[in-house]
Amino acid sequence: MATTSDNARTSANSSGTAGSAGGNSGGGAADEGGALSSVRQSGADAYQAARDRTSAAYSAARERAGSVGQRTAEGIDSAPMVAIAGGLALGALLGALLPRSSREEELLRPVGQKLSETARGAIDNARETARDQIGDLGGRAADALRSATKS
Template sequence: MTKTDGKQTNGTGTAEAGTGDSGRLSAVTGKVRTSASDAYSSAREKTSAAYGTAREKAARASQATAQGVESYPVVAIAGGLAVGALLAAVLPRTQREQEVIGPYGQKLTDAAREAAHSAAEAGREQANQIPAKAMQKIGEAVVEAVTTSGNAQ
């Protein structure tokens, strides 16, 4: 090893790290470690917040769906039948299904189609009644508000 310009070389011309370089390396390593820790903490906080928000939205959607099913059960049944009919139309029949159902298949298909049609019609009728029911509720609320304000005077 030879010493050139205050740095030691290992004979190949490359400088070896001295004590000054070791301190800088330690400082850089510390900065990288701190940055990585900060990035991890930030990502963890954002992930936690996003998870919480998603849970709240899912709970609200679930509650709204349950209320919708309770308010309009015929529409929910019609929707379920429509989804079932769509899946049945899309999925191919299996050999076992044809063996078991065989001649009853067409009768079953016709009955299911008729049930889906009836459910869809009932759903449309109930959906058409929604504006009338809403207007009725609004009218009742207005009458109640007028009556209450008249009694308050």
């Protein structure tokens, strides 16, 4: 299968051949044919050079990607809990950054409200317990002071 560079070379070669086969009868036409052939060859050479550089860059990128994948797998094998924690943190970050859809809000609003009410109830209970304990400690301290002053 002929590539573009092969077609350019064939075309350049045939242009050069046609110009030389006609002899020097055209003079200026032969010079134009030679110049055109030279331009075609330069284009074909530039194309081939770009293709070679692109191929080399692609190969280097594949090698680097393979080594990064291997190092990542080794890291996960050596510390799976860290990998899980990192994955959860990344998922939470992405979830926080992505906008919520109306369907998500519709489904999750009742859950969020229930969690919020439960948290408020827990805070209120903790507050009441703390007040009771502080009141008890204050009463005990007052009793201790009274008994100390009577003695």
